[in-house]
Amino acid sequence: MSIIVSDSIGDCWINCIKKVIHEGTTNYDEDVKIKEYLGISLKILDPKPDDELINKYADKKILSHTLEKFEKGVVMKDRPFTYGELIYCKNGVDQYEWLIQRLKNKRETKSATICLMETGSTCPNLPCLTTIDAKIREEKLILQFFYRGQNVVGRQYANLIALSKFQRKLAKDLSVKVGFLGGYIASAHIYEYDLKNAEAIIKNEELTLKDNFYELGPKSIRNGYICNKTKSR
Numbered sequence: 001m002s003i004i005v006s007d008s009i010g011d012c013w014i015n016c017i018k019k020v021i022h023e024g025t026t027n028y029d030e031d032v033k034i035k036e037y038l039g040i041s042l043k044i045l046d047p048k049p050d051d052e053l054i055n056k057y058a059d060k061k062i063l064s065h066t067l068e069k070f071e072k073g074v075v076m077k078d079r080p081f082t083y084g085e086l087i088y089c090k091n092g093v094d095q096y097e098w099l100i101q102r103l104k105n106k107r108e109t110k111s112a113t114i115c116l117m118e119t120g121s122t123c124p125n126l127p128c129l130t131t132i133d134a135k136i137r138e139e140k141l142i143l144q145f146f147y148r149g150q151n152v153v154g155r156q157y158a159n160l161i162a163l164s165k166f167q168r169k170l171a172k173d174l175s176v177k178v179g180f181l182g183g184y185i186a187s188a189h190i191y192e193y194d195l196k197n198a199e200a201i202i203k204n205e206e207l208t209l210k211d212n213f214y215e216l217g218p219k220s221i222r223n224g225y226i227c228n229k230t231k232s233r
Contacts, residue, residue: 001039010053030218033192040185047164047181059209066158086116140179141171149187153194
């Protein structure tokens with residue numbers, strides 16, 4: 001396991017890329033080779049969503065798409081779920097409001113935690129982000145998360161920006177300041193088709209990412225496999 005502490009989201013992202021490239025081992029996601037590092041703990045001290053490094057390299061389409069996936073009321077017909085659905089209407093429960101009330105009723109609570117997994121789901125495409133935890137300490141909202149896996153080059157930066165925006169919204173609704181953003185990634189990985197991009201980013205070369213996950217990712221993704229949404233939503 002590795003611990004990465006960074007001042008900004010962009011620095012954290014670059015450090016995660018370096019960790020996977022330099023210390024990761026070869027594995028597979030179905031028929032696609034990946035470089036993988038198991039167990040990275042992150043702590044971003046000043047998680048501003050407007051980040052210079054992210055603005056430099058990001059696939060703007062992926063960034064916009066990911067931010068939309070975290071919004072309330074957004075349903076994407078070509079996706080089995082959105083994080084917005086799982087946060088704001090999971091089995092009919094608004095988990096965001098549940099967090100707000102939990103933290104308002106007991107500001108020092110250790111149990112303002114929500115799960116985004118559907119128990120017993122047999123769908124091969126499960127949420128990468130499974131847990132979100134919020135705590136108020138010293139009048140700051142600290143947000144922590146658990147990712148079962150994270151596509152570091154292609155998607156990590158967008159997810160961290162989305163979580164930063166979510167953290168800021170929660171802090172505003174609770175009238176507290178923003179603290180650190182942290183969490184744990186069980187499988188931090190880079191797909192083989194992104195290895196050259198990873199090396200270019202590490203070398204600070206000029207590059208604008210283009211996400212190829214749906215075209216070059218694992219077979220089930222290339223074939224467009226989508227689970228039916230659960231009827232309870």
